[in-house]
Amino acid sequence: MRFLLRTLSLSYVRRHKAKTLLTLLGVVVGVATFSSIESAKGTLVKGIRSTVDRVAGKAQLQITMEGGVPEEVQEQVRSLPGIRATSPVIEQIVSTEKGELGSLMVIGIDLLGDREMRDYGFEGDDADLDDPLLFLAQPDSAIFTRQFAEKADLKIGGGIALKIPKGMKRVTTRGLLTPKGFSEAFGGNLMVMDVYAAQDLFGRGRRFDRLDVRLTEETSIAQGTATLEKALGPAYRVETPGKRGEQIEKIVANFIAGFNISSGFALAIGIFLIFNVFNVAVNRRRRDIGTLRALGATPRQVQLLFLSEALVIGIVGGLLGTLVGTTVSQAFLQIMGQTTETMYGVTSSGVVRLPPVIVLESMLLGVGTSLIGAWGPALTASRIPPTEAFAKGAFQARPPGRSVVRITAGVVALGSTILMALRPPFGGNSFIFTELLLGGVGIVLLVGPLSRLLLICLVPLVTRFAPVAGRLSGDALLGNARRTSGTIMAMALSLTFVLGLGGYMGSTKKALDRWMLDALTCDLFVRASANFNRPDFLFPGGLRDELLQLPGVKSVESFRATRPLYQGHQIQVTSIEISQLLERMKYDFTQGDKGLMLRGLTQEGKCVVSDNFSRRYKLGVGQQVELTAPGGKVRFTIAAVVRDYGSDQGTVLMDRTQFLRYWQDDRVDIYDVSVLPGANVAQVRDLIRAKLAGRYPALVSTRQEFIAEITKAIDAFYALTRVTLFLALLVAFLGIVTALLISVAERTREIGILKALGAFPSQLARSIILEALLLALVGLVLALPSGNLFAAFMEGPLAELFTGWIMPHFYPWEILVQLLIALPLISAFAAWVPARQAGRLKITESIEYE
């Protein structure tokens, strides 16, 4: 076997470098996509987790509360039994004037007492906090990790400007952290400052993000938790850092789960590519196989030979793919990190490390896909009877048999996929997996026969326009059913993915766009935080009166959103002056109506929930939502259910008076300002800016700007999806090139004869381009319905499973148009090399070709 592999396979590879390279590329792209997504994902999640752990230091428990922990709680906690130390923390992710340095995590701590919690490494051998008094006395004091300081070229006394809610803020380096433990958090992009300075800088008022607690030695975590929970009440969350890390991880995991689908598709497409290449290799080396068999090679030996080749390709491709993936994953991590930061306010930074597990998985994947892809062809090869292999003339692979069984099985698989999507028998990842698997199997089974049918219909049509080229390409495509269906399969899968995911993205975006137009109806939005999901700064509630007094202002509503946990999910609780809001905003009611909403919220102390909240938690009008306010649990009766895309986990809306009453927190995220008819919006904006200048950070956006900003954030969310779409197209492109190259190589003799009979090189080239176009067209036609099904699946059951939303379907016409323009170009481009190759063939050589 080794001899065969070394001599036969290796020499084949040497002779057919381009084809081998393409096969390898297929594996590499598949594996690279998988490994890059996986390792970026892993690094992100692990980074978030380890940052939580490292920042937590020796803290055993962490106390948090929606909206921040009031300062006085610290004194209260300190006096409790079993508490050894407490330390307040504020965390904020900022970027610096030097964008290339990436995000910086700012940790505000109380340097006076924090040594109980964290080991800063600026004591002992290299005492590097230059002057603690200076550090405390100057609010611009910052301590950086040595590695960050090196990257940013910072020395003690040197400064760097941070982008913070209030604008650019210069901080001065007053100390350096030795890289160990704590300072390795957030990939070392860490800045420590005084917690009270951080309060001011990031608008936390007299609140901390959390209190870290260390217990006395004789107090167990459970005892400590119980003591704290009893003393603080239900509004506070008391968790171990590990638990908190898990919680954050869970939020991010939801977002990241989407990428598993991309990974899966990249792989499936890769399998088809490999299948195709091997399939064709089998046909191509049919004579060699025949000779081998005539010389006494057993079927097993032949099969093993091909599988060994696949194994080698799998290993090499896996290795290369892992390497490429690692390189790419850094960029992926950045995109993912930015997205999770915008969406969830958490992110991690750092260098992607390739964990051995992912290397192993990627290698297994490369080998596995190669073996799976090569299995069928290898089996076919081993089954070729030697006499058939020697049959003179072109080998006409018979169309795969048992087409009735095949089609029936395909229809059944696809049918059950659709049925299951309509009425999911079970939920979770297994549901998604089953759906994708069943759907995939159905499509795979049906693509062959369907594409043949389509080609049989299409070829005469094409022949009418291009008699010679049409017939030639038709013969080529129909003549080798396996190669054709393999290519179309890869093509159809890629396009299904592109149309499906693209369609889903488009629908989601359109739904959001529509909702924004209905919901965001005031003229100016006054915000303090650029981040939509993590309030970096909150306005005091009293500012509303000041804004109301400005000339030109008609009304001001105070919007406040908090994100408490509800049944383990981070929902959004929003509040605003409802009666005013209803005057300008048009709600799309799923249950109840405007009148019920107005009366319920303003007079009866009820709430409104979003459609996805209602669906996720199976609560409707008349039922109650139990929320945890600082004073304890409060139950709100649902007055109406409205369409709302504010949070993917569900939104509860209440009147501001209710929020003030139960939450005792008058701070405001956004002031919605409407101007008087005829007033100049720009002027009012200038007035607001002047009013707030120097006091609060203020981003004053017009309605258009605000919508544009949100749109930008949504686009950022889909950035990575776009990358995977592109990869899918790339794989499809590779598939066409491979198939055509092989088609030309296989028909060398035929092409030689055609040339001998007087065919022009241009005619041959045209026929090959036509072949490419036909492949792409059939792929696209098949992908249209399956892409639609996929999109419907994502918009319907999948979206509902994860978010509770059922997205209205909008057909992705733009993508279809883009594909209709791009595909012919891409396939023509893919056909270029093989077409040239065919044109250049020398007649004598090609006729002798064996």
Place this chain on the structure above:
Amino acid sequence: MSIKRSCGNNAIGIVTAALLSALCAAMAWGADARALLKESENRHRTKTQQYAGNLTVVNKDGKVRKKGWKSFRQGYAGDARNLIRFTDPPEVKGVGFLSISRSAGQNPDQWLYLPSMKRERRIATQDRDASFVGTDFNYEDMEEFDHEKYKVALQGEQTVEGYACYVIAATPRESGGQSVYEKKILYLRKDILYLLREDLYQKGDRQPSKLFTLSDLQNVDGHWAAKKWEMTNINKESKTTVVLKEIVFDKPQPAGRFTLQNLNREGGD
């Protein structure tokens, strides 16, 4: 108390009584550390004290940081109230520190005021061992020594800086609030019962980890005052020196000086 009881009721004549009482007192000093400390407190207690201090911190590598402060104190030991206001360098000017003793069994209330933040921050008990603004003093060191909070025992005599001294071991009482230290060895100059040195043992120390010495004693307005304090951190090999100038005793202090409001007043002395 025991001294008075044993000597005060002596039936022998007044002269004898007077003589004896002096003798008894002398003998009692030798026997009772508490009495010595009490006497020391009695002798050196002043109503108020104020001074300007020059602070120098020299670390292991010889790096020197200097600061200036003004200190005001009302009361003494267990009833002391102390306000420190930094005056120099300009970056730390206005930083204030207020320490108010509380009744026995409780640690004093301490606050640090930072003008840039326009707010005070309370020093929690857990932070008493933290360095006081980067010096070798911690927040506990910034309290006035109050022997009532310690169990004391006379351990012998020793010469310090050429002066004969009583050596007294002081261990914090559990009822005296939390202490950073396990033990303090006090060196009390025999002739004037003035504290010249403290060896400070932190929890688990076999050797003192810090040494506090008072030198350059001068008599100001009839009160002894050490014009130079030195705190040496043996482990960290760093030393903090405070040189006291403009010492004034018993000058009446404004009523509101030792309050949070005053601490938080910009530049308020």
Place this chain on the structure above:
Amino acid sequence: MLKLHDVIKTYDGKSAVTALAGINLNIGTGEMVAIMGPSGSGKSTLLNLLGGLDVPSSGEVVVAGKDLAKENEKGRSLFRRSKVSYIFQAYHLMPTLKVSQNVALPLHLAGIPTGEISRKVNRVLKEVGLEGRSHHLPDELSGGERQRVAIARALVTDAPLLLADEPTGNLDTARGEEILNLLRTIHRERGTTIVIVTHDHKAASACARLIKLRDGRVEGDSTLPGGAA
């Protein structure tokens, strides 16, 4: 050596084609036989059956004491490996392998140790007069040389039966003569049973016995006087 009894071979297709319509044939050990017949007479089918490349639809094909119709795929592969060797009109050399590698191929398939392989390969290459060409690729050789490589590959296993399918079909007269001489020498020196399927009368005349086929039946079976004994 070869015994065919009532061998029928039909191919199923849109309409069934009978390639062999009841062949009875005996070929003894050490014979050198030519099979001739027009296109479609069933020559190649017969050869495939003899070599165990194909199985009859009915009847017995006993080669070297083995009924090939009863053997499974693996059994027939092992049979081919040890008992039969082939020469084809189109040579069927592995285009990517060097001459020596091509010759060594059947030995590798049989799992013979490497040292023995190279010894055997060198010997047969010498026998066919190609010892100087062992490092060439088939493309670099003339047609006659290629066919000699194929013969060397056939000889290397020392199989008692050699089947040749139009061995001179692609060669000019002189080269064809060379190959026939080589085959005769092999027959003489090794005593190998040789069956040649050919259109070429010259090739047929090199044999001692001529079997003529027509429409899947034996039309004639005669001894040739000038052929190899």
